[in-house]
Amino acid sequence: MKRAKRNLIIxxxxxxxxxxxxxxxxNSDISAIQVSDSFKIGVLIYRFDDQFISSVxxxxxxxxxxxxxxxxxxxxxxxxxxxxxxxxxxxxxxxLIKDDFDALAINLVDRSKASVIINLAxxxxxxxxxxxxxxxxxxxxxxxxxxxxxxxxxxxxxxQGEIAGEYWLAHPEADKNGDGIMQFVxxxxxxxxxDVIPRSRYSVQALQDMNIQVxxxxxxxxxxxxxxxxxxxxxxxxxxxxxxxxxxxxxDSMALGAIDAMRDHGTEILPVVGIDGIDLAREALYKGEIxxxxxNDNLGQGKMVMDMAYYLAQDLDPTxxxxxxxxxxxxxxxxxxxxx
Numbered sequence: 001m002k003r004a005k006r007n008l009i010i011x012x013x014x015x016x017x018x019x020x021x022x023x024x025x026x027n028s029d030i031s032a033i034q035v036s037d038s039f040k041i042g043v044l045i046y047r048f049d050d051q052f053i054s055s056v057x058x059x060x061x062x063x064x065x066x067x068x069x070x071x072x073x074x075x076x077x078x079x080x081x082x083x084x085x086x087x088x089x090x091x092x093x094x095x096l097i098k099d100d101f102d103a104l105a106i107n108l109v110d111r112s113k114a115s116v117i118i119n120l121a122x123x124x125x126x127x128x129x130x131x132x133x134x135x136x137x138x139x140x141x142x143x144x145x146x147x148x149x150x151x152x153x154x155x156x157x158x159x160q161g162e163i164a165g166e167y168w169l170a171h172p173e174a175d176k177n178g179d180g181i182m183q184f185v186x187x188x189x190x191x192x193x194x195d196v197i198p199r200s201r202y203s204v205q206a207l208q209d210m211n212i213q214v215x216x217x218x219x220x221x222x223x224x225x226x227x228x229x230x231x232x233x234x235x236x237x238x239x240x241x242x243x244x245x246x247x248x249x250x251x252d253s254m255a256l257g258a259i260d261a262m263r264d265h266g267t268e269i270l271p272v273v274g275i276d277g278i279d280l281a282r283e284a285l286y287k288g289e290i291x292x293x294x295x296n297d298n299l300g301q302g303k304m305v306m307d308m309a310y311y312l313a314q315d316l317d318p319t320x321x322x323x324x325x326x327x328x329x330x331x332x333x334x335x336x337x338x339x340x
Contacts, residue, residue: 038074039102039313043305044092046109046133047084050224051253052276052296053107053132059302060105067310075313086110093117097124102313105305108133112192118142127312131305134194140329147318149304149331153198156275156294156335160199161206163292163339164246164273168212174271176245182212184246185236186219187229187254196221199250199275217243222254229257230264237265247272252281252293259289277338285338292339300333 043060045053057079064077078096082089086109096104097120104121106128108114114135119142121128127145134148168174168182175182186203189196200219207214217240222228229249236244247270249255255274262269269289274281277295284290304322308331311318319325326332 040076041309041313042096042101042104043079044089044106046082046107048081051278055298056302059299060306063303063306082109086113093120103127103309105129105309107131111135114139129305129308147329149301151333153195154202157199157202158206159294159335159337160273161203165207165210165212167291182214182246183217183243185217185244187249188221189250190223191221203248224251226253226257229254230260233258233261249274252276252278295336295338297333304331
């Protein structure tokens with residue numbers, strides 16, 4: 001299904017009254033479940049032009065199609081684009097409540113507004129799975145029918161720092177001025193996102209833990225966006241020039257934007273490390289344009305979101321069918337290092 005047509009995607013699939021095939025990946029067991037009438041799942045996304053979120057939606061769609069192959073009961077999965085505006089997403093939420101949806105999966109525009117979404121869901125008694133953008137704990141504690149599927153930002157930061165550190169130690173030429181100190185710039189994601197601070201903090205901590213001296217030249221936000229990162233990096237190259245020895249980016253899209261800026265300047269491609277493991281970053285790694293990335297498992301996250309939504313839409317407790325749901329609320333997916 002083409003992304004350009006995803007402002008409203010309705011996938012009609014059919015679900016077995018008794019599923020005979022369990023889902024092994026993600027440690028969920030979809031089996032022996034009685035399905036009554038058809039049911040509806042709504043998926044609300046902060047913006048579709050985010051490459052990582054788009055890849056998660058691909059997996060959600062694929063998982064729905066797999067269920068379709070084994071199921072005679074009707075399920076409607078509707079996906080909405082919040083266009084990076086919380087008011088739009090909240091209005092979409094209200095409409096889904098009016099339309100009697102059975103479960104919702106929500107990638108928040110603004111995680112500080114989670115309480116509004118949760119209160120609406122609680123009043124309508126519609127369970128919610130948040131993903132990728134984690135509400136604060138006080139909001140998650142507002143109701144016992146809300147869940148979160150995501151990752152721990154500190155893990156990605158530590159792996160990113162490890163990639164940068166291993167490269168630095170293996171390539172003495174990376175120390176361009178020969179002072180024994182890694183001069184780096186840091187491109188950060190959207191302010192307020194739960195992963196920004198830990199990704200930044202722990203990437204630097206990992207370098208220091210490897211006894212590498214570091215000097216931060218500058219950091220700023222590019223809001224997860226490639227073009228914004230390109231503009232930032234162009235400015236930094238103008239100001240710092242050859243002083244920059246390493247680029248750390250909170251995600252791959254911004255890392256690629258930094259490389260675009262290097263091409264704009266006609267300079268050598270500096271060592272760059274991203275996070276997410278999107279296809280374009282893997283291509284850049286293959287070409288030698290980045291030195292590594294940290295795989296943010298879109299497969300595991302998308303599949304688990306769909307599995308949880310499947311149970312919740314039938315008023316079933318997902319903790320009875322899915323292993324490793326922490327505190328009955330959180331499902332964490334691990335990161336992986338990619339350097340070749």
